[in-house]
Amino acid sequence: MTRSRPLGLVLTPGASAGRDQPALVAIDEAVTPLGVVVERVEFPGRAMGKRRPDPPAVCIQVVRTAAAELAARLGVTTKLVALGGRSMGGRMCSIAVAEGLEAAALVLISYPLHPPGRPDRLRTAHFPELRLPCLFVSGRRDAFGTPEELEEESAVIPGPVALTFVDGDHSLRKRDSEVATIVAEWLTGLP
Numbered sequence: 001m002t003r004s005r006p007l008g009l010v011l012t013p014g015a016s017a018g019r020d021q022p023a024l025v026a027i028d029e030a031v032t033p034l035g036v037v038v039e040r041v042e043f044p045g046r047a048m049g050k051r052r053p054d055p056p057a058v059c060i061q062v063v064r065t066a067a068a069e070l071a072a073r074l075g076v077t078t079k080l081v082a083l084g085g086r087s088m089g090g091r092m093c094s095i096a097v098a099e100g101l102e103a104a105a106l107v108l109i110s111y112p113l114h115p116p117g118r119p120d121r122l123r124t125a126h127f128p129e130l131r132l133p134c135l136f137v138s139g140r141r142d143a144f145g146t147p148e149e150l151e152e153e154s155a156v157i158p159g160p161v162a163l164t165f166v167d168g169d170h171s172l173r174k175r176d177s178e179v180a181t182i183v184a185e186w187l188t189g190l191p
Contacts, residue, residue, distance in 0.1 A: 135186045
């Protein structure tokens with residue numbers, strides 16, 4: 001069996017946040033002691049002070065570059081680097097993988113399944129291409145996708161899927177420590 005437990009983790013922020021988003025910092029602090037090297041990424045628009053998120057193609061390229069650079073730093077291929085993040089950032093990581101970026105796993109916090117109030121506009125067309133372990137951590141009251149919707153839509157993912165729902169909405173406010181523990185335990189349990 002090939003090793004899939006990651007040696008590194010690229011973390012990306014949500015649309016309105018940066019690399020120091022509290023959830024990302026909490027995950028970093030939880031997994032670093034486990035020997036997982038974390039790279040928290042800033043999208044270029046945010047780094048330049050823009051409020052609007054960068055176009056998806058730009059974000060996906062940032063993910064690809066960050067994964068390649070972290071893998072090179074660790075002396076491994078990207079197959080030993082996990083990718084993920086909050087909301088839009090996690091979505092960009094999942095699209096990068098669906099488009100061919102090899103990775104150990106996906107860590108998707110508050111995945112934005114659809115815009116709030118628009119369940120007809122699903123952001124899941126790429127899910128059938130995700131042939132790797134995927135962790136989804138979402139709030140039970142997330143307006144971007146209910147637990148039932150996430151369970152139904154993630155069923156098409158060929159890789160192993162773990163769904164964890166915590167109390168809260170899309171922001172998962174005051175849940176950073178709980179989310180970080182879930183991520184650390186899941187990463188530790190990968191073969």
